[in-house]
Structures are given as C-alpha cells and as structure tokens.
C-alpha cells in the first residue's frame with residue numbers, strides 16, 4: 001500500500017466493528033463509517049469507497065450508491081472551510097440571493113467551487129432548520145445567523 | 161395451501177406464493193417491471209398494484225403473500241387508474257426513441273403503454289438527459305435515459321453472479337444505473353441483464369442494430385457450448401437477410417427450464433454460435449489429391465468412402481466420433497461399427513486447454529453430448545486410434561468435427577498419424593487444420609440447421625430443433641452416415657432424426673422408454689441417471 005491509500009487506525013477499525021455490531025445488518029453502519037472516513041481523509045475518494053466497501057464486504061458500486069445519494073459526502077476534496085448558505089424559502093425571502101452574491105464576489109468562486117488557495121468551499125443548500133434567524137449559513141460546524149454583508153466579511157476574515 | 165379468489169376465480173397456491181404468481185395461476189396477468197421470479201422482491205416499479213378486499217388502497221402484488229380467503233381484484237377502476245398514473249411516471253423522462261431503439265417490439269414500456277397507459281402526456285418541461293450508448297462491458301450497452309430503475313440488473317449482479325458491478329447512483333430524477341467508475345460488466349453471465357431489462361436501457365452489443373425483432377423466427381433448442389445443455393431459443397433472421405449481411409443466427413436467448421438453466425445462460429454459450437455463419441463453413445464435399453482440392457458430389461463422396469471401408473479390413477479402420485454430435489448421429493455411427501464389425505472407435509479428444517467450470521452453470525466439458533456418446537457405446541481410447549494410425553496400422557480414418565491438430569496431442573504426432581493413413585475422411589461443419597489434411601471432407605449441418613438430441617452431464621436428454629436451412633450442401637451427420645450405410649447395403653437406415661432416435665431407444669437400454677414426444681420441450685432424465 002502506498003501512503004496515499006486510505007487506511008483507518010486500529011482504534012478506528014475497532015470503532016467500525018462496534019458500529020457494525022449495532023445493526024441487524026452491518027450495512028446499517030455504512031453512513032457513520034463514511035462520516036468517519038470523511039473526517040479522517042477530508043473527503044470520500046473512489047479509493048476510500050473501495051476501502052470502506054472492503055470493510056463491509058460490499059461491492060464498491062454499493063458504497064458509491066450511498067455516497068452519491070447523500071449530499072453531505074464530499075466527492076471532491078473541499079477547502080479547509082465549508083460555507084453552506086441556505087437558499088430555501090425563508091432565507092431566500094430574507095435575502096439569501098444577495099448573501100450568496102456577496103460571498104461569490106468576496107471569495108471569487110461560483111457556488112460549488114473552492115477558492116484557489118484551498119481555504120473556502122462555497123455551497124448553497126436546502127433548509128438548515130434555522131428560519132427564525134434567516135438569512136443564515138453554516139460554516140463548518142457552526143451556524144451563522146441573521147447575516148449581513150458586514151457580518152459575512154468579519155466571518156470570512158476569521159477563517160484561516 | 162391457501163385458497164384465494166382472483167377476479168372471481170378460485171385458486172389454490174403453495175404457501176408463501178406472492179400475488180403476481182397466484183394471479184398467474186388463475187390465468188391473470190398482473191403487469192410489472194421490477195418483479196422477476198428469479199430475483200429478490202424490490203417493490204420498486206409500483207406497477208403491480210391490485211385491490212385486495214378490505215384493504216383501504218391498492219397494494220403491490222409482488223410483495224404480498226397470498227393468504228386463505230383473500231379476494232384479489234386486478235381490474236377495478238381504481239387499479240386501472242393507478243396503473244395508468246404509474247405508467248405516466250415511468251415515462252416522464254423517457255426519451256421515446258423507439259424508432260432507434262433495439263428493444264422496440266419486445267419492450268415492456270411499449271406493451272404496457274398500449275395495454276394500460278394510453279394517456280395523453282402532460283409533461284411539458286425539458287426531460288432530464290442522461291448518458292446514452294455507454295458500453296458497460298464486452299456484451300452490454302447502456303442507455304441510461306431509457307432505464308426505469310427497476311433494479312433487476314443490479315439484483316442479478318448481486319444475487320445470481322454475486323459480482324455486484326452495477327448500482328443506482330445519484331438520486332431523484334438524476335438517479336441512473338451505472339458501474340463503479342473504472343469497472344466493467346464482464347462477469348461470465350453478463351448477457352442475462354439484457355434479457356431481464358424490461359426496456360431498452362440494456363441492449364446486446366452483438367445483436368444491436370442487426371435486425372428488427374419482429375423479423376426474427378424462433379426455434380426451441382439447446383446450447384451446445386458445454387455439458388450443461390442450457391435450453392435456448394434460436395432466433396434466426398430469414399426475412400431480412402440483407403439487414404445483417406447474411407448472418408442467419410441473430411441471437412440465442414435463454415428458454416426457461418427449471419431443472420437445467422432456469423432463466424439464464426452463460427456468455428460463452430450465448431455468443432458462442434458464430435461458427436454457424438463463419439466463412440470457414442464447409443459447403444460441399446471435397447476431395448484432395450496431393451495439393452489439389454476439388455469439389456465432388458455427395459454420390460461420388462459416399463461411393464468413394466464406401467469403397468474405402470470395403471477394401472480395408474475392420475481392424476484397419478478407425479473412427480473418431482465427437483461428443484458434439486447428437487445422439488442420433490452417434491447411433492448411426494454405432495450402426496456403421498456393427499455393419500463393418502469395427503472396433504477402433506473413440507470420441508474423446510483432450511482439449512489443449514482444460515475447460516473452466518463454476519458452481520452455477522458452466523461445465524468444464526465443453527461438449528454437449530459426452531454422456532450420450534458414452535452410452536451409445538463409442539467410448540474407446542482415442543489415443544490408441546491415433547497411435548494405430550501413426551504405426552501405419554490404419555488404412556482409413558474417419559474424424560468427426562475434431563481438430564486433432566488443436567488438441568492436447570503433440571501436433572507433430574498427429575501430422576505423422578494423418579500422413580500414415582491412406583484415406584482420411586473429415587466430417588464436420590467448419591474447416592480446420594485437420595480437415596485441410598484429410599483426403600475427403602464432407603460438410604455437416606450445424607446444430608441449428610437440423611433436429612437432434614443431446615444428453616447432458618446429468619443424463620437429461622433434450623431435443624434441439626431445426627431453426628434454419630443447412631448451409632450449402634451440408635447434411636446432418638446421421639444422414640451422411642446413413643447414406644454410407646445404404647451404400648454398404650444396410651437397408652434399414654432412417655430418413656429423419658426422430659427415426660434414428662427410435663432405433664437408438666430400441667437398441668440402447670439406457671434410453672429405454674424415451675421418444676421425441678416424451679422429451680417434450682424440457683427433456684427427460686434417463687431412467688438410470690443420478691441427479692448430480
């Protein structure tokens with residue numbers, strides 16, 4: 001194996017087995033194990049899919065089915081930070097369109113792209129369940145609410 | 161055994177029977193796409209909705225088990241309306257490219273639209289576009305736009321071959337069938353996904369665009385590719401020969417036989433028929449003198465051969481029959497042995513490369529009738545026949561079909577043997593290096609050009625029927641040997657495959673009690689056969 005091949009540590013493999021034992025069909029653990037893989041390797045490459053398939057004795061095609069079905073698995077390496085702007089109804093009415101336009105202009109990327117320095121990936125997503133604070137976005141694991149262009153600039157400055 | 165009523169008709173079905181099969185038993189067809197009796201239940205296409213008395217809404221028949229006293233209705237207004245709507249859903253993004261689709265004429269979207277759809281399309285938006293004409297492997301072409309995501313092909317690869325190549329990727333109206341990037345659909349049974357795909361999403365690369373399916377004729381037959389003897393339909397193109405540059409056999413399709421191959425065929429068998437229309441087919445009897453090869457009439461050939469057999473003492477005549485010959489042919493050879501009191505006979509020639517075998521259908525013995533040849537009594541030592549020839553102890557050697565020069569035997573020894581015999585006769589469908597070395601070459605009909613039976617490795621005797629005319633002047637081997645017998649004064653030779661079979665049954669105890677009629681479409685096990 002070359003060093004670029006995705007491989008879990010011994011502790012992670014123990015965790016995989018623990019998760020698999022939780023379900024009547026071990027396949028039930030596929031989603032959490034894929035999240036583990038994403039956290040560990042940064043994204044889900046085809047090599048990672050094959051590696052995970054091996055852990056479940058599944059064919060890679062079936063892992064690929066799961067990865068392509070859900071939008072929260074990254075099939076390309078994202079930037080160091082992921083900014084997901086809600087563009088669903090409440091946020092849209094509250095100006096998500098101009099929020100996205102502002103982000104595109106500041107980051108000089110289109111939605112779905114990553115800045116050239118690999119710092120930020122910009123996404124637009126469906127409802128994140130914080131309509132009371134529209135317009136809003138998620139930055140990595142945090143919610144940023146009641147957005148304005150000024151607030152956005154400050155948030156972006158804080159992203160290393 | 162629950163008893164239920166389907167559209168007012170009582171039926172009794174085995175426990176655990178689903179409603180599609182229960183209705184089938186009552187003579188009622190419940191339309192469906194994703195259900196296949198050889199695969200697990202997916203409940204994906206929603207087309208098989210039926211009404212069940214006391215149930216609040218229509219229910220999918222495939223995933224509902226028949227129970228005692230159940231009252232099933234398949235033609236209520238509500239069911240018909242549901243079917244129509246489901247058809248409309250299935251066709252929302254369908255490209256409707258039937259005029260250029262190979263499946264047209266045998267497509268379940270076409271058939272069910274005419275039977276259960278017939279709505280006015282309401283789709284006004286641009287349809288979702290997906291990849292078209294994507295080769296998935298050596299045999300299968302994918303058109304993702306035509307796919308209705310029934311998942312039959314996926315389940316086939318998961319459950320039957322356990323190779324898992326296919327999946328449904330993305331979601332919603334972007335869902336599409338595909339392979340893991342970089343992989344190919346090349347398992348030894350890949351062609352079956354084309355058969356079970358109910359629409360034109362998976363088509364056969366070999367058959368594609370050859371001829372429209374409504375021009376095909378069909379004959380019930382048996383695959384000669386190995387000792388399994390899978391049941392097939394031979395589809396021949398007689399009516400539009402110019403569409404396929406004269407290729408007559410358009411394709412082989414599996415024919416259900418619950419005791420042999422169920423719904424399936426291997427790819428080697430399915431695509432292994434190219435020899436039938438190959439350029440190397442032998443078209444007329446030929447005689448070789450030195451380097452000169454000339455055509456002869458059948459009468460000349462038979463007379464010459466009869467003379468050669470007459471002038472050689474029985475011990476100086478060798479016959480290498482073939483396990484690719486039908487029981488009828490082999491029995492004719494047996495009669496020839498009896499007529500001339502010949503003893504140097506065999507049928508097995510070891511292949512250069514041992515055949516592959518799996519624990520599904522494929523058998524290592526790539527011959528359809530080794531057991532038949534054995535039972536008819538032709539199972540001698542073929543190596544000994546070759547050695548006798550090499551030692552100049554044979555004056556006449558008849559070889560049926562084999563290319564001895566492509567066998568496991570050292571080619572130099574085979575050449576020596578062939579060179580040491582005064583009259584080498586080759587009887588076969590295709591030319592090969594051995595036929596090139598023969599003095600007389602007699603053209604035999606291919607299995608699709610004649611009737612006959614094979615005995616598979618389990619002892620199941622199965623009929624194959626003529627699908628097309630013999631090429632050129634080719635004749636079935638039983639007829640060639642029969643003419644030879646007549647020339648040698650044997651008056652009782654038969655003039656039809658079935659008559660030869662009758663004589664075989666009368667003479668060989670293993671076949672006792674069989675007849676073409678008794679064999680029917682699914683064949684019969686020999687009385688003494690032990691089912692493997």
Ligand code: SF4
Pocket residue numbers: 306307308309310311312313314337356357358359361362
């Ligand atoms: S390709 Fe054919 S068999 Fe496979 S899911 Fe689509 S329609 Fe069904």
Ligand code: SF4
Pocket residue numbers: 383384385386387388389390421425426427428429430521522523
């Ligand atoms: S398993 Fe044997 S008999 Fe069946 S299709 Fe393949 S070659 Fe033909």
